[in-house]
Amino acid sequence: MHTPTQIREKLLEAAASQKPIVGAAIGCGLFARYAEAGGADLILVLNAGRFRLMGCGSTASLLPFGNSNRMVMDIGVQEVLRQVRHTPCLFGLCATDPEIELDSYLDEIKEAGFAGMTNFPTVGLIDGVYGEALHEAGISFDKEVEAVAQAVRKGLFAVAFVFSPEQARRMAAAGADVICAHLGFTQGGGTAAKGSLSMEEGIALSQSIFRAAAEASPDAFKLVYGGPVSSPEDADRIYRGTDAMGCIGGSSFERIPTETSIVRVTELFKRYEEVKSENKRLRQQLDLQAAIEQADYVRYVTSYVSLHLQEPVSFDALAKKLHLNRNYLSQLFTRKMGMSFSRWLIRHRIQTAKEWLRSEEGTIHGAAARVGYADASYFSRVFKKETGLTPSEWKERQERS
Structure with missing residues (x-):
């Protein structure tokens, strides 16, 4: 003592x-x-x-x-x-x-x-x-x-x-x-x-x-x-x-x-998915701001799309936002990303949809809406073309694995 x-x-x-x-x-x-x-x-x-x-x-x-x-x-x-x-x-x-x-x-x-x-x-x-x-x-x-x-x-x-x-x-x-x-x-x-x-x-x-x-x-x-x-x-x-x-x-x-x-x-346990989404959105906003400050046009495009994925996306509108010629921006994008903007956008939407479908509450209609597809049937056709499986088949396979 x-x-x-x-x-x-x-x-x-x-x-x-x-x-x-x-x-x-x-x-x-x-x-x-x-x-x-x-x-x-x-x-x-x-x-x-x-x-x-x-x-x-x-x-x-x-x-x-x-x-x-x-x-x-x-x-x-x-x-x-x-x-x-x-x-x-x-x-x-x-x-x-x-x-x-x-x-x-x-x-x-x-x-x-x-x-x-x-x-x-x-x-x-x-x-x-x-x-x-x-x-x-x-x-x-x-x-x-x-x-x-x-x-x-x-x-x-x-x-x-x-x-x-x-x-x-x-x-x-x-x-x-x-x-x-x-x-x-x-x-x-x-x-x-x-x-x-x-x-x-x-x-x-x-x-x-x-x-x-x-x-x-x-x-x-x-x-x-x-x-x-x-x-x-x-x-x-x-x-x-x-x-x-x-x-x-x-x-x-x-x-x-x-x-x-x-x-x-x-x-955090109760609202994990919501908090995760909020944090992801905040990171996207910060990335978007950094891209503007650094004049990184392709990074701006990808950050902007990620932040507004639920909304209709127009490449022409993005070019106007950056005060750039559409063809010049398209060439920059293809050179840096190794694919066209339209191809990248589809892949990005499908990848994001997969993340949502992995969650318990991840429905097909919810996934479609989250990635900017108003028509769930059209979303399913695009999803199958990209993955070889319908969204339902893909989700079932993930649950079994």
Whole structure:
């Protein structure tokens, strides 16, 4: 297991090489494995990560949907610690849990194989009347400060989520190795919380937090989490505007990328033929433009025909588009392609029709329309003349092979 000294040395190395320190807040073994593969410096096991996997969003981590500490212990021991080989794993501790005796529970965390802890879920995310009621009931941020102090004394690495300069000062004085400016739940994606801080507000709050922390502990590492930071570009803006040395990401590392990837891949499977056609058309348009710029007249003709294959094609009209004599263009075409334009056009149409017929939905009428034949019977006669088979016979032979 990593010691606090080893972890600090690792983070100092990252800072010395001018690389941001990255912590990945996750909720399952799979994400932990690939966060480590991507180079994460710290892995935080939080109950919010599990709720994100359920599609609930991180806000569910603050509601009574199960025992947070038991959830994190189960995820950590059964999944994360089995998958992660070289990266320190931190336990997301609900320090205000009335079912635990803090001192002995910290021992359990250490014995389980966790290198450290962080205060999550945190009452720092709860304000207003409810927040005041919790404080009056003794369920306050004070217990989280106490948990960090005890964890440090027991040889655990401690990451402290804080929401104000005063909290930062207290956590730094308690010995927290990392002060992380928590800017609220992450913006972006399908289950994101609304109404988070703006980037400018996040920069101002982060810097005030870091200044306060430095007063009590100049050597504490300074990170940011959440709010407007949902991409590497956002993180870079925070780094340039504050003393932040890196970031911790939850939604930005697993929920948002997973949402977009699953949607994109599912759509690709569902619309593959359509997407393939769109990509092919785009390439044809780019090729057509390049041919115009390079005065490559034959390439222009072939690109234009490919792009408008469903429409009637007139070689005379193409010559006029290029402001060329028809006979001169015909000679250029025959010399470069080794055949006349009319012969090439038939072959090109038949070859394109074959591509359509290979697909499950590729009907003869559909193939004819796609390559510019309004009469499917005439298309069939041309197809047989070129291939020796009718479109139906050709398609059956392809299905058998």
